[in-house]
Each structure stands twice: as C-alpha cells, then as structure tokens.
Amino acid sequence: MKPTLFEKVALGLSGLTALSIGAFILFAPHAFYASYGITLGEDASLLSELRAPGAGLAGFGLLMLLGIWRHAVLPVAMAAALTVFVAFPVGRLVGLAVDGMPSGSVVGALVIELLIAALCLAAFRQRLWTPEPRLSAAQRAH
Template sequence: MKSSIFQKAVLLIAGLTAIFIGGSILASPDTFYAAYGISLAGDVSLTNELRASGGSVVMLGVLVLAGLAFTRFALASTLLAAAMFMTYGATRLLSIGLDGQPDAGLSTAMIAELVIGLAGLAALIAARKTA
C-alpha cells in the first residue's frame, strides 16, 4: 500500500518529535525537566528512571520513522505514532483532572501531543478508506 503525503508528514513530525524529546531527556534530564520547573535535585534513581523512559521514546521515534523508509511498516508506524502521542496527551489531561494544573510548558506539550496523536488517527482513517 502506498503512503499518502499526509501520512508521511505525520510520520516525519511524530518521529522527529519523539526522537528530539526522548533524546533530550536521555542526554540531560536535569536540563530538560528544569525547563518545566521540575528539579531532580540529584536524585540518582529518578534520573535513571527518566533516562530509561527517554530512551524508550527515542526508540519509538525510530520505529515511527521506519514507516517512511519502509512502506510495508507505514501503517504500523502510523498506529504507533497515534497511540504514543494520544496516550501521552490523554494521560496529561487525566493528570490535570486528578492533580491540578501543571507548568504551562507541560500543558503546551499536552496540546501538541494530542494534535499529533489526532493527526495520526486521521492518517489511519484515511489509509483505511484508500485500502
């Protein structure tokens, strides 16, 4: 199945975003989280945990980008992108309901995640209609 330009754009944006965010967390969790007013305060265990999740996000980004390089992976990569970004956005929204309003940067991240996730869902629906 041939990927649409829209699907390719979603994969590119989602993949690069995941690699950038995950790579930033992996390389310097203190700096990344300080931008959101979060201090890791030398907590080695927390830093270790955050680097591990950053590495996972990098790998998810690589798998999403694989859908651009290998068309047979495009549908799976689009599903992965939609699931990953919708989950991040939805759980941040849930957290706002349970815990209150976070730093403005995290609210902005939530909106971006939901937009990318919804774009992924739209690309999936469009791909299904053309199949």
C-alpha cells in the same frame, strides 16, 4: 503499502518530535525537566526511571520515521505514532483531573501532543477505518 504524502508528513512530524524529546530526556534529563520548571536532584534511581522511557520514546520516534521509507514497517509506525500521541495527552488529562493544573509549559506540551494526535488521526483515517478487501477462495489458493 506505500504511504501517502499526508501520512509521510504525519509520521515525519510525530517521529521527529518523539525522537528529539526522547533523546533530550535520555541524554540531558536535568535540562529537559528544567524547561518545565521541574528541578531534578541527583538520585540515580529517579534519573534511571526518567531516562528509560526517554529511550523508549526515542525508539518509537525512530520507528515512526522508518515507516516513511520502509513500507513494510508502515502499519507498525502508524500504530506507534497513534499510541504515543494519544497516550501522552490521556496521561496529562488524568494528571490534570487528579493533581490539578500543571505549569504553562506542561499545558503547552499537552496542546502540541493533541495537535499531533489529531494530525495522525486525520492522516491515517482511511487506513484505520477502511476494511481490508477479502480474498476469494481462489485468490487465497494462489
């Protein structure tokens, strides 16, 4: 299945966002979290626990980008984009309810994540809610 231009834009934006943030966390966690007003120490276990999901986020970003060019990967790329950009805001909203108001930078990230989630839902809506055509017995035999 070939992606539409709108789907390519959604995958491109979500993929570049996930890849860049994931890589930033993976390779420069102190600088990344300082941009949110969070000071990290030198605890190797904590840094490992932060770098690991950073690598996962970067990997999902690559998968989203791959879906633009490799049509066989498109369904997985769309699922990755929706999973990342729906799950992150859900987690932040749970944190908001349980922990209280975070910094303005974190709220800004929440807004961006919600916008990307809305973009992905709009771009992928036809594929998400249109049922696949059923094959007749004769078509399945061939």
